[in-house]
Amino acid sequence: MEKYLTKNFDVPNSETxxxxxxRGDGYKAVEKALKEMTPEQIIEEVKKSGLRGRGGAGFPxxxxxxxxxxxxxxxxxxxxxxxxxxxxxxxxRQIIERDPHQLIxxxxxxxxxxxxxxxxxxxxGEYASQAKILQKAIDEAYExxxxxxxxxxxxxSIDIYVHRGGGAYICGEETGLMESIEGNKGQPRKKxxxxxxxxxxxxxxxxxxxxxxxxxxxxxxxxxxxxxxxxTEKSTGNTLFGVSGHVKRPGxxxxxxxxxxxxxxxxxxxxxxxxxxxxxxIPGGSSTKILTDSMIDVxxxxxxxxxxxxxxxxxxxxxxxxxxxxxxxxxxxxHFYRHETCGQxxxxxxxxxxxxxxxxxxxxxxxxxxxxDILLDIASNMEGNTICALxxxxxxxxxxxxxxxxxxxxxxxxxxxxxFTDSFLV
Amino acid sequence: xxxxxxxxxxxxxxxGTTILKAALENGIKIPxxxxxxxxxxxxxxxxCLVEVEKMPKxxxxxxxxxxxxxxxxxxxxxxxxxxxxxxxxxxxxxPLDCPIxxxxxxxxxxxxxxxxxxxxxxFKEEKRKKKKRFSIGEHIVFDExxxxxxxxxxxxxxxxxxxxxxxxxxxxxxxxxxxYPGRGLNNKYSLCTTDICPVGALTSKDFRFxxxxxxxxxxxxxxxxxxxxCNIKICVRNNNKIYRxxxxxxxxxxxxxxxxxxxxxxxxxxSEDRLTQPLVKSGDKQTPVKWDEALSIIAKGFKGKDGxxxxxxxxxxxxPHFTNEEGFVFQRFMRDALETNNIDFxxxxxxxxxxxxxxxxxxxxxxxxxxxxxxxxxxxxxSEMIRGISxxxxxxxxxxxxxxxxLEEGEMIxxxxxxxxxxxxxxxxxxxxxxxxxxxxxxxxxxxxxxTFTNINGIVQRIRKAVDPPGDSLPDWKIISxxxxxxxxxxxxxxxxxxxxxxxxxxxxxxxxxYKKIENQGISVG
Numbered sequence: 038m039e040k041y042l043t044k045n046f047d048v049p050n051s052e053t054x055x056x057x058x059x060r061g062d063g064y065k066a067v068e069k070a071l072k073e074m075t076p077e078q079i080i081e082e083v084k085k086s087g088l089r090g091r092g093g094a095g096f097p098x099x100x101x102x103x104x105x106x107x108x109x110x111x112x113x114x115x116x117x118x119x120x121x122x123x124x125x126x127x128x129x130r131q132i133i134e135r136d137p138h139q140l141i142x143x144x145x146x147x148x149x150x151x152x153x154x155x156x157x158x159x160x161x162g163e164y165a166s167q168a169k170i171l172q173k174a175i176d177e178a179y180e181x182x183x184x185x186x187x188x189x190x191x192x193x194s195i196d197i198y199v200h201r202g203g204g205a206y207i208c209g210e211e212t213g214l215m216e217s218i219e220g221n222k223g224q225p226r227k228k229x230x231x232x233x234x235x236x237x238x239x240x241x242x243x244x245x246x247x248x249x250x251x252x253x254x255x256x257x258x259x260x261x262x263x264x265x266x267x268x269t270e271k272s273t274g275n276t277l278f279g280v281s282g283h284v285k286r287p288g289x290x291x292x293x294x295x296x297x298x299x300x301x302x303x304x305x306x307x308x309x310x311x312x313x314x315x316x317x318x319i320p321g322g323s324s325t326k327i328l329t330d331s332m333i334d335v336x337x338x339x340x341x342x343x344x345x346x347x348x349x350x351x352x353x354x355x356x357x358x359x360x361x362x363x364x365x366x367x368x369x370x371x372h373f374y375r376h377e378t379c380g381q382x383x384x385x386x387x388x389x390x391x392x393x394x395x396x397x398x399x400x401x402x403x404x405x406x407x408x409x410d411i412l413l414d415i416a417s418n419m420e421g422n423t424i425c426a427l428x429x430x431x432x433x434x435x436x437x438x439x440x441x442x443x444x445x446x447x448x449x450x451x452x453x454x455x456x457f458t459d460s461f462l463v
Numbered sequence: 464x465x466x467x468x469x470x471x472x473x474x475x476x477x478x479g480t481t482i483l484k485a486a487l488e489n490g491i492k493i494p495x496x497x498x499x500x501x502x503x504x505x506x507x508x509x510x511c512l513v514e515v516e517k518m519p520k521x522x523x524x525x526x527x528x529x530x531x532x533x534x535x536x537x538x539x540x541x542x543x544x545x546x547x548x549x550x551x552x553x554x555x556x557x558p559l560d561c562p563i564x565x566x567x568x569x570x571x572x573x574x575x576x577x578x579x580x581x582x583x584x585x586f587k588e589e590k591r592k593k594k595k596r597f598s599i600g601e602h603i604v605f606d607e608x609x610x611x612x613x614x615x616x617x618x619x620x621x622x623x624x625x626x627x628x629x630x631x632x633x634x635x636x637x638x639x640x641x642x643y644p645g646r647g648l649n650n651k652y653s654l655c656t657t658d659i660c661p662v663g664a665l666t667s668k669d670f671r672f673x674x675x676x677x678x679x680x681x682x683x684x685x686x687x688x689x690x691x692x693c694n695i696k697i698c699v700r701n702n703n704k705i706y707r708x709x710x711x712x713x714x715x716x717x718x719x720x721x722x723x724x725x726x727x728x729x730x731x732x733x734s735e736d737r738l739t740q741p742l743v744k745s746g747d748k749q750t751p752v753k754w755d756e757a758l759s760i761i762a763k764g765f766k767g768k769d770g771x772x773x774x775x776x777x778x779x780x781x782x783p784h785f786t787n788e789e790g791f792v793f794q795r796f797m798r799d800a801l802e803t804n805n806i807d808f809x810x811x812x813x814x815x816x817x818x819x820x821x822x823x824x825x826x827x828x829x830x831x832x833x834x835x836x837x838x839x840x841x842x843x844x845x846s847e848m849i850r851g852i853s854x855x856x857x858x859x860x861x862x863x864x865x866x867x868x869x870l871e872e873g874e875m876i877x878x879x880x881x882x883x884x885x886x887x888x889x890x891x892x893x894x895x896x897x898x899x900x901x902x903x904x905x906x907x908x909x910x911x912x913x914x915t916f917t918n919i920n921g922i923v924q925r926i927r928k929a930v931d932p933p934g935d936s937l938p939d940w941k942i943i944s945x946x947x948x949x950x951x952x953x954x955x956x957x958x959x960x961x962x963x964x965x966x967x968x969x970x971x972x973x974x975x976x977x978y979k980k981i982e983n984q985g986i987s988v989g
Contacts, residue, residue, distance in 0.1 A: 082495065088684075222631075227504070227506035227526050229526075374635065377634075377635070378634070378636075379634055380631075380634050380636060381507040381638075382508075382509050383509050383552045383611070383612075384509055386612070386638065387556065388557060390635065391588065398588070408587075411585050418544070418545065418551070418552070422512060422521060422548070423509060424507065439643075
């Protein structure tokens with residue numbers, strides 16, 4: 038298993054341009070792209086590689102890039118989404134902290150391919166030290182003429198700006214992010230129009246996740262065929278799995294798509310803490326539906342997880358052992374979405390709050406049996422009916438929990454209390 | 464021009480038309496809260512979700528453009544479920560205080576609840592409490608509890624009044640509408656927000672709790688406060704009392720808006736200082752008389768020693784508040800019955816903006832001009848007439864309205880009126896002018912008569928009688944034609960419509976104007 042994204046994470050001062058250039062292939066992909074390839078060839082190569090967006094939705098990156106209008110005579114923009122806020126997700130932070138030039142190189146190649154001269158990296162407000170590291174790396178890239186006017190002696194110019202968010206989950210939604218960059222309240226825009234036609238400042242914009250851009254230099258260096266050889270047919274390449282929760286070795290693991298969830302938990306993350314019993318796993322960040330211990334043979338790729346009734350999301354694996362109260366999990370998750378919804382769409386504004394109220398009541402031992410069907414009905418009224426996917430993201434975990442752990446909810450209702458002694462009230 | 468199917472109906476619409484617009488124009492109801500024709504599309508209320516075949520999810524009708532061969536279902540089970548869902552979400556934290564809410568009768572939430580809602584509540588939690596009935600502006604009370612966050616008011620203040628004082632604050636279920644610190648919802652059009660607020664959140668301080676709206680009859684008319692001619696509905700109870708004006712849609716004139724000043728001007732009609740009886744001066748006092756007596760005194764006063772109208776010494780000052788018909792009758796009376804060309808009018812000027820409010824503070828200065836109420840054939844202008852008083856050239860004045868007092872020399876004019884032999888003032892309200900008159904004739908306001916106004920852009924629009932004139936007061940056209948008869952010059956008219964037919968013959972620009980054509984959107988005379 039070849040690692041490429043995290044390969045140099047442990048090199049001393051890996052975040053510096055010196056270390057990046059010392060590897061031999063640092064910024065070589067930019068040289069190759071700008072001097073030997075046309076923009077169309079780059080987009081074609083990315084398309085061919087099968088690279089899918091690593092921000093959660095898994096949209097093919099090359100296809101997205103090809104939506105950008107060519108020679109339209111107006112500004113175009115790239116937004117790099119570093120607003121990593123989905124509970125359980127912390128992979129982009131590792132890239133920014135430990136190999137930021139890999140990201141910058143991907144951004145330069147992407148910008149050149151799409152005819153973009155201005156790139157915004159929107160980084161979540163809480164990533165204060167990471168923003169500093171990133172800015173330092175950008176400054177180094179300017180000093181070494183990889184950024185700025187006429188880079189590498191070509192007529193291509195590029196500027197990258199780091200834009201710090203104010204700490205809102207909704208600003209990680211692509212159009213909410215653009216609103217935020219423009220200085221407006223972070224609220225997703227209705228679609229259409231789509232960002233490729235009407236993005237930041239009303240101009241064509243492509244937005245991708247930090248990790249997505251970080252794959253690009255490797256695809257250019259080693260070719261689409263090499264990339265396609267990793268992972269599965271429809272989920273190509275390595276990806277970063279962020280494992281958290283009740284495991285012995287939580288952390289970020291770079292593995293090819295298609296690896297089994299069991300292998301990630303038991304081999305890479307060292308198994309369950311205290312060798313406890315596994316109870317449930319959220320496979321792709323807090324919005325993805327929970328899986329039970331009997332489902333962990335599932336392969337971690339887009340299609341397999343969809344078949345399992347969940348989603349790979351951001352590859353953020355949250356592991357829970359038998360001590361976990363699933364109602365309490367529901368409380369925590371629904372509170373998160375209640376707190377983070379922007380509140381413009383009726384279903385999401387009211388539904389997130391109502392679900393949280395009901396689940397909290399059940400956790401307190403004041404639930405009634407019909408509450409469970411009400412919860413599912415609320416979730417179904419929220420799902421798919423709103424401007425952005427936050428409403429779905431709030432509905433799915435509740436649906437997942439009730440699908441696999443309904444008996445535990447019922448037990449709370451029957452006993453009129455939380456049966457888990459170490460659980461606490463919300 | 465795409466052709467599509469909606470609820471099994473095949474419809475062809477202009478390119479770029481949204482499903483919602485196409486549906487509304489074709490009599491298909493799609494419920495909506497945040498969508499408002501004259502504001503940008505928001506898409507947040509999610510009430511207008513419809514099912515479009517081949518689309519994976521329901522889509523909002525307000526923001527989905529019709530495409531060829533689209534098949535839309537507005538009442539499918541999936542749609543009805545989503546709508547019931549939105550209604551439930553809107554209502555769980557709503558105070559449900561309909562019995563004491565003044566929006567009842569024109570509340571979207573209430574209406575849709577009957578049509579699409581679920582009759583019982585599943586909500587067992589404690590309702591969210593927000594601020595109740597606080598003053599958000601000079602004319603407006605805000606009830607945060609009832610607000611459904613459709614953001615129509617926010618968009619109105621950003622896009623229409625361009626004042627931007629209102630916004631949604633906070634996030635999620637803590638969201639609330641408020642004004643920015645230190646500001647109030649006090650723009651010149653603020654009461655429009657109470658029109659477009661689909662629920663009882665923003666209500667008019669002036670109108671709230673005065674009357675339940677289902678007791679009101681709406682009469683189509685024109686706002687008389689400036690020359691823009693905003694289309695309005697006069698809301699009346701029992702045919703005798705006006706409770707409010709509402710703007711009425713006319714895209715050529717005022718879209719669906721009107722200014723607060725115009726809207727609240729109905730109070731003038733109800734005011735205590737209305738003239739309700741003809742008055743004749745006796746000594747220092749003015750005493751009420753019957754119409755016949757007043758008219759015969761005037762008929763006498765307008766004549767010279769030879770018993771003929773004292774034409775050269777009479778001046779007539781017309782009113783820019785006249786309907787076209789009244790202006791026409793007035794000038795005929797002056798020129799034909801009194802044989803004078805001394806006719807003029809003036810308009811009070813004031814605040815204007817680049818939206819609706821015009822500088823001329825009268826409904827019909829343009830019509831007055833068209834009806835030739837300015838001096839012609841050597842006739843004297845207002846200033847010449849005033850000068851004529853001191854030189855003895857003008858001995859008699861017939862003044863309609865009190866717009867003269869808006870002139871810079873108003874006070875001077877008032878003083879010089881004492882030198883006249885005979886002064887007749889015809890007006891709706893007591894004024895400094897009417898107090899000086901030998902005879903005062905009480906006239907009806909625009910709301911008490913029929914007729915037409917021509918707005919600043921030459922659009923002729925109808926006003927309709929909404930209430931009876933108070934006391935013995937009469938519409939100007941009736942007074943003038945009676946006076947004319949008393950003078951021995953018969954101008955019999957049964958209705959303003961009849962006068963308009965004569966105007967169409969006499970005044971070239973109005974040759975195509977008739978009441979049928981004017982309907983409720985007016986016609987242009989260029």
